[in-house]
Amino acid sequence: MSIARLTDTELSDLLTRHPDWQLRADGLALERTFKFTDFNEAFGFMTRVALYADKADHHPEWFNVYNRVEITLTTHDAGGISGRDAAMVEWLAGVAA
Amino acid sequence: MSIARLTDTELSDLLTRHPDWQLRADGLALERTFKFTDFNEAFGFMTRVALYADKADHHPEWFNVYNRVEITLTTHDAGGISGRDAAMVEWLAGVAA
Numbered sequence: 001m002s003i004a005r006l007t008d009t010e011l012s013d014l015l016t017r018h019p020d021w022q023l024r025a026d027g028l029a030l031e032r033t034f035k036f037t038d039f040n041e042a043f044g045f046m047t048r049v050a051l052y053a054d055k056a057d058h059h060p061e062w063f064n065v066y067n068r069v070e071i072t073l074t075t076h077d078a079g080g081i082s083g084r085d086a087a088m089v090e091w092l093a094g095v096a097a
Numbered sequence: 098m099s100i101a102r103l104t105d106t107e108l109s110d111l112l113t114r115h116p117d118w119q120l121r122a123d124g125l126a127l128e129r130t131f132k133f134t135d136f137n138e139a140f141g142f143m144t145r146v147a148l149y150a151d152k153a154d155h156h157p158e159w160f161n162v163y164n165r166v167e168i169t170l171t172t173h174d175a176g177g178i179s180g181r182d183a184a185m186v187e188w189l190a191g192v193a194a
Contacts, residue, residue, distance in 0.1 A: 039156050043147045050140045059136050061162040 003078040006086060014086050021089060029061075029074035030085055034096050036067045045069060048095055058084040100175040103183060111183050118186060126158075126171035127182055131193050133164045142166060145192055155181040 006014065015021060021032045036042040042064060049071075053059045061072040073089065075082035103111065112118060118129045133139040139161060146168075150156045158169040170186065172179035 039147075040151055043151070046147075047140075047144070050136075050143075054136055054140070059163050061160070063158070063160045065158040066156050 003075055003082045003084065005075075005078045005080040005082055010086070011081060014089060018089050018093060024072065024074075028080045029072050030081060030089065031070070031072050032092075034069045034071065036069070039066050042067050042069050045096060049092070052088070052091060056084065056087070058088060060088070100172055100179045100181065102172075102175045102177040102179055107183070108178060111186060115186050115190060121169065121171075125177045126169050127178060127186065128167070128169050129189075131166040131168065133166070136163050139164050139166050142193060146189070149185070149188055153181065153184070155185060157185070 011023075015023065015030075021030045023029075024031050034042075034045065036045060046062070046064060046069060049060065049062075058075070061074070063070040071092075073085040074080065075084050078084075108120075112120065112127075118127045120126075121128050131139075131142065133142060143159070143161060143166060146157065146159075155172070158171070160167040168189075170182040171177065172181050175181075
């Protein structure tokens with residue numbers, strides 16, 4: 001548990017700025033579904049996320065079928081949502097507008 | 098429903114030859130979990146699968162977290178498991194031995 005979780009205020013600010021993200025029912029992760037025109041476009045997006053994730057050493061849990069990508073962000077070392085998840089949310093806002 | 102489902106015999110032959118695949122509880126899909134050393138290797142594998150999938154126009158349902166990739170194969174136009182899924186199983190056997 002070496003990484004700090006976001007405070008309630010930080011988390012609610014983040015969700016206000018990014019209403020396309022949902023808090024998971026247990027409050028420990030953020031979720032968002034992305035839709036694209038086809039698999040080619042969806043996987044192109046996933047490749048961009050993968051490069052970001054590997055550089056940031058912070059990896060999503062994600063599911064894909066055809067043109068849909070469901071991303072779940074949480075930080076295991078924080079036992080919940082941390083600044084690393086917030087950073088990825090901010091970065092993703094610039095990628096999939 | 099323009100694509101034929103595998104017969105019971107074809108399906109059981111496939112599973113005998115590829116025991117690392119499981120039949121989903123409803124019998125309509127095949128499932129396998131792949132483990133790699135890290136995310137970089139897992140996503141490299143996913144990229145190979147994506148290129149195959151897009152060329153074959155047959156796409157997996159898949160989930161990834163870090164070094165784990167869970168693949169589900171089914172053919173919506175067949176309402177179950179078809180030769181397209183069998184072809185991907187055979188192809189994957191040569192990729193992730």
